[in-house]
Amino acid sequence: MWVTNHFRTAGFWGFGMGSISFDNALGVHERALHLRTQRAAVLANNITNADTPGFKARDFDFRQVLASAKSESSQLAMKTTQAGHLAAATGGIAGGIDMQYRIPLQPSLDGNTVDEQFESAAFARNALEFGASFRFLNGKFKSMKLAISGK
Numbered sequence: 001m002w003v004t005n006h007f008r009t010a011g012f013w014g015f016g017m018g019s020i021s022f023d024n025a026l027g028v029h030e031r032a033l034h035l036r037t038q039r040a041a042v043l044a045n046n047i048t049n050a051d052t053p054g055f056k057a058r059d060f061d062f063r064q065v066l067a068s069a070k071s072e073s074s075q076l077a078m079k080t081t082q083a084g085h086l087a088a089a090t091g092g093i094a095g096g097i098d099m100q101y102r103i104p105l106q107p108s109l110d111g112n113t114v115d116e117q118f119e120s121a122a123f124a125r126n127a128l129e130f131g132a133s134f135r136f137l138n139g140k141f142k143s144m145k146l147a148i149s150g151k
Contacts, residue, residue, distance in 0.1 A: 029137050031069045035062060036130040038097065043123040046102075046114050053110035057102040057119065062126075065097050 042059055049055040104113040 026137065026140060028066065028070050029133055029140070032066055032133050033130065033137065035065055035069070035097075036126055036133060039126050040123065040130070042099070043119055043126060046119045047116060047123065050112070050114040050116045050119070053112060055112050055114060057104070057114045058099045059102055059122070060097050060099055 039060065039062060046057045046059070102113055105115055105118070107113065
């Protein structure tokens, strides 16, 4: 009973027939998982190209991108109402993320800026934070399941 009342008072129930608003219930965590997945791909690409001459390591500031995703979600989204409308342009990789080049701690002679140890540590940390976000969302879904079933 507490879970159901908690969800109602916290604003998790949508309007109308008692449906759940996943945007309110999950917040920005869904976007955070998506960003963590994208960052893992970027870091894996850096590690893969550690021996490629002239390769420039890239990354993005997770906190900054997540903060901009939070502010964008609070604004009205663009909507095409006619076939002639054009989609909004976004820069960077999927989702409008602005990629940045990593500044190497010790430049290599062949122009490669990948530091394998640094990239591996960043990849491991990103994987840990992905797991934490996933467990958090899993707990949210378990709570919603309890609220729906009335247990």
